[in-house]
Amino acid sequence: MKALQEKILREGRLIGTEIVKVDSFLNHRIDTRFADEMGEEIARLFAAERPNKILTVEASGIAIACSAARAFGYLPVVFAKKSRPSTMVDGSYAAEARSFTKGTVSVLVVAKDFLSPSDRVLIVDDFLATGEAGLAMCSLAEQAGATVCGFCAAISKNYQGGAARIAQKGIRVESLADIARIENGQIIFTE
Amino acid sequence: MKALQEKILREGRLIGTEIVKVDSFLNHRIDTRFADEMGEEIARLFAAERPNKILTVEASGIAIACSAARAFGYLPVVFAKKSRPSTMVDGSYAAEARSFTKGTVSVLVVAKDFLSPSDRVLIVDDFLATGEAGLAMCSLAEQAGATVCGFCAAISKNYQGGAARIAQKGIRVESLADIARIENGQIIFTE
Numbered sequence: 001m002k003a004l005q006e007k008i009l010r011e012g013r014l015i016g017t018e019i020v021k022v023d024s025f026l027n028h029r030i031d032t033r034f035a036d037e038m039g040e041e042i043a044r045l046f047a048a049e050r051p052n053k054i055l056t057v058e059a060s061g062i063a064i065a066c067s068a069a070r071a072f073g074y075l076p077v078v079f080a081k082k083s084r085p086s087t088m089v090d091g092s093y094a095a096e097a098r099s100f101t102k103g104t105v106s107v108l109v110v111a112k113d114f115l116s117p118s119d120r121v122l123i124v125d126d127f128l129a130t131g132e133a134g135l136a137m138c139s140l141a142e143q144a145g146a147t148v149c150g151f152c153a154a155i156s157k158n159y160q161g162g163a164a165r166i167a168q169k170g171i172r173v174e175s176l177a178d179i180a181r182i183e184n185g186q187i188i189f190t191e
Numbered sequence: 192m193k194a195l196q197e198k199i200l201r202e203g204r205l206i207g208t209e210i211v212k213v214d215s216f217l218n219h220r221i222d223t224r225f226a227d228e229m230g231e232e233i234a235r236l237f238a239a240e241r242p243n244k245i246l247t248v249e250a251s252g253i254a255i256a257c258s259a260a261r262a263f264g265y266l267p268v269v270f271a272k273k274s275r276p277s278t279m280v281d282g283s284y285a286a287e288a289r290s291f292t293k294g295t296v297s298v299l300v301v302a303k304d305f306l307s308p309s310d311r312v313l314i315v316d317d318f319l320a321t322g323e324a325g326l327a328m329c330s331l332a333e334q335a336g337a338t339v340c341g342f343c344a345a346i347s348k349n350y351q352g353g354a355a356r357i358a359q360k361g362i363r364v365e366s367l368a369d370i371a372r373i374e375n376g377q378i379i380f381t382e
Contacts, residue, residue: 021278028272028279029305032257033265058250059270066223066254074224079250081219086292087212088219101277114220 001041001176004154005189007034008177014185019101026126026154027060038176039067042124042152045174049149051075051122055115055137057108058082060126064154068124075122078115080108080140095139097132108136115144128153128175131162138169155179158190192232192367195345196380198225199368205376210292217317217345218251229367230258233315233343236365240340242266242313246306246328248299249273255345256315266313269306271299271328286330288323299327306335319344319366322353329360346370349381 013021025031042064051072056065057080069075084092084107091112098105115121121141128134134151141148148171156163156175163173178190202215216222233255242263247256248271260266275283275298282303289296306312312332319325325342332339339362347354347366354364369381 015278015280019278023278023302024304028269028302030253030257030260030268030270032260032268035257036261036265059253059272062221062250062253063257063268066221066226066257069221069223070227074227077221077223077254078219079221081250087206087210087214089206111214111219113215 001038003034003037004177008155009187012187014182014187017182020155020179020182020187022155026064030063032063035063035067036070038064038154039069039071041176042068042122043071046122046150046152046172049120049122049172051120051149053078053115053119053121053146055080055110055121055123055141056125057133057137061124064126065124068122068152078110080110080137082106082108084109093140093143095136095143097136099132100130108133108140110140110144112144115141115146117145119144119146120149121146122149123151124153126154128156128158128162128166128173129160131160131165134162134166138166138171150174152176192229194225194228195368199346200378203378205373205378208373211346211370211373211378213346217255221254223254226254226258227261229255229345230260230262232367233259233313234262237313237341237343240311240313240363242311242340244269244306244310244312244337246271246301246312246314246332247316248324248328251317252315255317259313259315259343269301271301271331273297273299275300284331284334286327286334288327290323291321299324299331301331301335303335306332306337308336310335310337311340312337313340314342315344317345319347319349319353319357319364320351322351322356325353325357329357329362341365343367
């Protein structure tokens with residue numbers, strides 16, 4: 001998605017040599033009009049997969065997941081939580097995800113009520129790098145017996161292996177902008 | 192908002208005598224069509240205040256804040272974080288919020304870049320009870336010199352004092368459904 005590449009180049013900031021910070025429009029401040037444009041692109045890419053539910057993880061995935069859900073004609077969104085709330089009393093699916101930048105392991109949790117074997121789940125997230133969170137979400141859907149009909153990240157760094165790990169499960173993986181490498185402080189996209 | 196009252200009665204579940212769980216459409220699974228309807232109602236209620244930014248807090252506030260932002264003609268949304276990310280390197284505003292249900296204190300953080308003295312901020316959240324998170328968000332906006340032109344919760348329990356605490360600061364406070372009391376397992380709304 002050319003507009004996303006341009007926005008990353010214009011507004012993104014490099015932290016060190018690996019982290020691209022896009023909190024001016026995606027992770028902290030949300031450009032809601034642009035989120036809807038990304039949602040429309042996601043719906044276009046995955047229209048043929050006919051998802052009936054969008055799965056994401058709190059917090060930065062929620063806005064773009066809701067935009068995609070709207071573009072599909074208002075699908076429900078389920079967001080996995082990073083800890084089990086005290087009110088989640090009726091059973092849940094859980095899967096671990098390591099964070100390489102933070103050096104922590106978090107457990108993603110979804111209440112059993114909100115994923116079922118009849119679901120065709122499209123997983124949407126803001127970032128895809130090593131694929132830890134993505135694989136954890138795949139696991140949550142699989143535990144429920146749901147079909148994962150696709151995975152879409154706004155921004156990916158496929159060279160970090162996450163896209164391949166998810167694709168290995170037979171899941172179609174797309175991103176709206178794939179960073180091929182960061183070179184001398186420049187972001188180079190996959191064309 | 193009658194439709195929200197009806198939805199709470201139909202889908203909400205009481206946990207103990209005080210907690211109304213609405214995770215089937217607001218806190219975990221998001222009914223995206225209904226979120227947009229709530230967003231339109233928020234925009235109607237606060238049109239005269241002419242906000243130029245919506246402030247909320249991760250994670251459950253994000254969907255409804257984005258829906259409200261869209262209904263206002265695509266305002267930007269800023270969501271406060273519940274911990275300071277390692278990538279937030281350029282200064283931030285912070286304010287403490289106690290959680291009475293969890294017995295914890297979290298620190299809400301917003302990067303200084305995303306709130307400014309020229310902002311007219313509408314604060315939107317999913318719940319308003321004791322007002323701890325709401326007051327923390329007011330503090331973040333005040334630290335930036337921004338004007339808080341209103342506060343809107345989807346669901347409030349004004350009897351727990353939060354609405355009065357925020358209104359005391361001269362801020363207009365509304366909610367789309369106010370729970371007056373919970374009596375013998377029944378939710379009674381303020382009319």
